[in-house]
Amino acid sequence: MAKKHNQDLRKTGVHKQNSIQVTEPDELMSFLLKKFPGKSRTTIKSLLTHRQVSVDHKIVTLYNHPLATGQLVVIHWSRVPEETHYPGMRILFEDEYLIVIEKEAGLLSIATDKETDKTAYSMLSHHVKKEDPKNKIFVVHRLDRETSGVMLFAKSQEIQSLLQEEWKNTIMERTYTAVVEGTFEKDHGTVTSWLRESKALIIYSSQNPEKGQKPLLAG
Numbered sequence: 001m002a003k004k005h006n007q008d009l010r011k012t013g014v015h016k017q018n019s020i021q022v023t024e025p026d027e028l029m030s031f032l033l034k035k036f037p038g039k040s041r042t043t044i045k046s047l048l049t050h051r052q053v054s055v056d057h058k059i060v061t062l063y064n065h066p067l068a069t070g071q072l073v074v075i076h077w078s079r080v081p082e083e084t085h086y087p088g089m090r091i092l093f094e095d096e097y098l099i100v101i102e103k104e105a106g107l108l109s110i111a112t113d114k115e116t117d118k119t120a121y122s123m124l125s126h127h128v129k130k131e132d133p134k135n136k137i138f139v140v141h142r143l144d145r146e147t148s149g150v151m152l153f154a155k156s157q158e159i160q161s162l163l164q165e166e167w168k169n170t171i172m173e174r175t176y177t178a179v180v181e182g183t184f185e186k187d188h189g190t191v192t193s194w195l196r197e198s199k200a201l202i203i204y205s206s207q208n209p210e211k212g213q214k215p216l217l218a219g
Contacts, residue, residue: 017076019073020072020073020074021072021073022067022069022072022073025067025068028053028073032044032075036075050079052076055071055073056072057072057095087118088103088118089102089123092150097159099155101153102151103148105146107120109121109143109144109145109151128155137153138157140164141164193206194207194209194212194214196211
């Protein structure tokens with residue numbers, strides 16, 4: 001079985017990437033040379049230099065990076081493209097199951113009747129399709145347009161369902177920090193308002209309870 005596994009690893013022309021679990025402590029360069037005896041030291045160095053090797057989903061470029069038993073080493077045989085800048089958001093973490101982003105205020109989470117392209121969802125959809133046109137992403141939760149924060153997207157419906165099923169049990173409390181203008185008469189208390197969204201997607205406050213949604217900010 002081990003012999004067949006090593007033979008499969010050498011078929012780099014067939015596989016876009018190989019995933020190998022570490023079975024004993026080693027250094028990354030030594031580990032890769034052992035697993036791919038047909039590859040020269042120069043080739044392995046090139047893979048590391050061009051950020052084509054990751055350990056436990058984190059890109060590693062150091063030749064002497066220590067490996068521990070149980071870690072997962074992934075080699076991408078195609079050159080990893082330079083990190084793309086997406087206006088209004090930053091990718092914090094990505095693996096085969098999830099994408100975690102930091103969304104800035106002003107960016108829509110998903111499309112609306114007025115805006116379909118400049119959203120976190122559309123940009124991430126384009127991001128995953130660059131690797132494979134069949135790839136998709138799935139919304140797990142949302143953040144309001146003017147709210148910044150961390151968002152989670154799934155890469156399959158199965159992962160989306162699992163996360164959403166446990167969402168209420170996992171997320172026990174949400175905390176928001178608001179920036180306000182003016183001077184408050186008291187340094188703590190409760191501010192109640194009703195928020196409306198215009199056709200231009202601008203959020204504003206209304207004093208009419210029948211014309212808006214009621215958020216609650218407590219300090």
